[in-house]
Amino acid sequence: MQAAIAVRQLTKTYDEGSTGTLALRGVDLDAHAGELLMLMGPSGSGKTTLLSIMGCILTATSGSVRVAGREVVGLREKELPALRLEHVGFVFQGFNLFPTLSAGENVELMLDLKGVAAAAAKRRAHELLDQVGLGGKYGSFPADLSGGQKQRVAIARALAGDPGIILADEPTAALDSHTGRNVMEMMSELAHKRGRAVVIVTHDSRVLSFADRIVKIEDGAIARTTEAELVPAGLLVHGMGASTVGLV
Amino acid sequence: MPPLAQRNLFHDKVRLAVTLTGIVFSVVLIVVQLGLFFGFTTATSNLIDHSNADLWMTSKNVPYVEQGVAFSERKLYQVRAVPGVADAQKIIAHWTGWKRHDGGQESVQIVGINVDDSLERPWNLVEGRVEDLKSPDSVILDELYKQKLGVTRVGEVFEIGGYRARVVGFTRGIRSFTTSPYVFTSFKNAQNFAALREDQTLFILVKVAPGADLQQVRQGLLDHVKDVEVFTTGEFSHMTTFYWMFTTGAGVAVLIAAVLGLVVGFVVVAQTIYATTMDHIREYGTLKAMGAPNSYVYKVIMKQAAISAVIGYGLGMIVSVFVVRGSQAGGAAILMPPSMAVAMFFVTLLMCVGAALVSINKVMRIDPAMVFKG
Structure with missing residues (x-):
């Protein structure tokens, strides 16, 4: 099976004056459709850099990165936005919603980028908000939403582009355990029921039970990969509440 | 396109007031300086321009x-x-x-x-x-x-x-x-x-x-x-204006003030538009991360600048009309012919769009990876 994202011998060096900082060194990693992959590791280990390169936001220094079968290393920077728009949806730790747009308009913005006509975009935004359990919140502004609701709007926005890959950076870090679980259930559904490749960077050990695979990054390299059935029981669910919301 | 530009502009009323104040200040400053220049220019040749003659005969x-x-x-x-x-x-x-x-x-x-x-x-x-x-x-x-x-x-x-x-x-x-x-x-x-x-x-x-x-x-x-010279009314008017405005240096001073008005106006507008753009820099980073091409981000920023220009121009003109009327009772008239009022609209638009271009340069250099920084 072809990987949604295939990373081979990836290195990334940040230029810092006369010296460079090696952030990633020879990383090999695949993310498959229908799989929920988690990247863990201490701060500064390189996991967000890896996520950024997998999402075509950062360019690699060397190696190979294939996104949806297309080699992205060596592409010009101006070619990357179209690739992101086509294949990748992002969910951020800080939600990154546009505070002056309503929940529905935030979703419509992504549809507008995809070239969907205004009327159709509005209909689709309503559908997507329904799917994340925010049917009545189309006109609500981010300031009026709870953290969990904001993250669900962000997920609806990420889904609006109908991407094959969802990349999430600490999606539960700003949420309480109950809300975090709801968000993770959505992520899990995206992977397991909708066939998306979901890659999540997290420090949150409470969410590990949702992973199909956990990749531990240390000092810019993969230190260990653990398959779901081998995740130690002690690392699974620590105080996350019961599920209340899932993707419809 | 969702109304991102309009909402960004009107969301923060204080920021909007500051931006518009900057533009209004610039519009009034430029109108006053250019109006003084036109006022002085007109005053130099008043007598000639109001004559009904076609030709003026003078000594050599x-x-x-x-x-x-x-x-x-x-x-x-x-x-x-x-x-x-x-x-x-x-x-x-x-x-x-x-x-x-x-x-x-x-x-x-x-x-x-x-x-x-x-x-x-x-x-x-x-x-x-x-x-x-x-x-x-x-x-x-x-x-x-x-x-x-x-x-x-x-x-x-x-x-x-x-x-x-x-x-x-x-x-x-x-x-x-x-x-x-x-x-x-x-x-x-x-x-x-x-x-x-x-x-x-x-x-x-x-x-x-x-x-x-x-x-x-x-x-x-x-x-x-x-032993005479004969000028058309237009020529003699121009000669007189040129003498007072440029040979004496009086006009040069007014002209320099007018140019300075333009420069200061542009700087004030540039600063306020730049600050407005920087307030939303993270959102532009998010847009880019989502896959928006640069042209989409340009459009949002330009639209914001154009709306600011239109409102700032309107308010600036209202203030300018009062200033111009007030000057009629004084010794130095500020003139604002209709062509100047129309030209000011384009100057204001140009200033705001030009200022936005300065800030666009900054936006285009945003590292989209900034969106991952908490």
Whole structure:
């Protein structure tokens, strides 16, 4: 099976004056459709850099990165936005919603980028908000939403582009355990029921039970990969509440 | 496109007020500086531009209207004999002294006209009639200069060039570029006030007959009348304006102030638009991370700048109209012709869009990876 994202011998060096900082060194990693992959590791280990390169936001220094079968290393920077728009949806730790747009308009913005006509975009935004359990919140502004609701709007926005890959950076870090679980259930559904490749960077050990695979990054390299059935029981669910919301 | 630009602009009322204040300040500053320039420019050639003449005949080497050199008024008859001349009149424009009641002396520019003719007359009369200048020693001056000349009402008597002068009327808005106000009187009085001989004039104004060719008439005048120069009204107006505005340096100073107004205005607008863009830098980073091409981000920022420009221009013009009206009562008029008001719209748009371009440069360098930084 072809990987949604295939990373081979990836290195990334940040230029810092006369010296460079090696952030990633020879990383090999695949993310498959229908799989929920988690990247863990201490701060500064390189996991967000890896996520950024997998999402075509950062360019690699060397190696190979294939996104949806297309080699992205060596592409010009101006070619990357179209690739992101086509294949990748992002969910951020800080939600990154546009505070002056309503929940529905935030979703419509992504549809507008995809070239969907205004009327159709509005209909689709309503559908997507329904799917994340925010049917009545189309006109609500981010300031009026709870953290969990904001993250669900962000997920609806990420889904609006109908991407094959969802990349999430600490999606539960700003949420309480109950809300975090709801968000993770959505992520899990995206992977397991909708066939998306979901890659999540997290420090949150409470969410590990949702992973199909956990990749531990240390000092810019993969230190260990653990398959779901081998995740130690002690690392699974620590105080996350019961599920209340899932993707419809 | 969801209304991101509009919402970003109107969401933070304080930021919007600051942005619009900056643009309004710039619009008013530029209008005032350019308006002063136009006001001064217009004032230099007021007398020429308001004449109904097509041609001005002067002595040789007269650089501007206030520097007329006397020549024989008999040339008037030679002028009238030239084919294509419909009307010709002699006028005097000359500096002389005005003696106030308190003994103080002021410089004035006497304008001696043929009261029965329309080639040159005082305009915008608010008190008295031009025909009143037929009575002996009578003069008409602008109400702007009442205080300067110590005049309070019609009927008062003063002394000009050692001769008696009686005020018979007032005009409104006839400014002089120099500190010497125009004082209209009959040609005969003007000869006395300006200490000219009875057979001397300073200019002859010519009206060309309908259908006659202006340049042919001009050439005919030069061929038939010796030791004179003949200018079209436009040429003489331009010569006079050029002399005062650029040869004396006075206009250069005003022009530099106008250019500085533009520069300062642009800097103020650039700063405020830049700050507005920077307030939303993270959102632009998110847009880019989502896959928005640069052109999409440009569009949002440009739309924001254009909306700011339109509102800022509208408010700025309202303030400017009050400033312009207020200046009419003062010695230095600020003029805002309709063409300038229209041009200001494009200047404002250009300033805001130009300022946005400066900030776009910054936005284009955003590292989209910033969205991952908490």
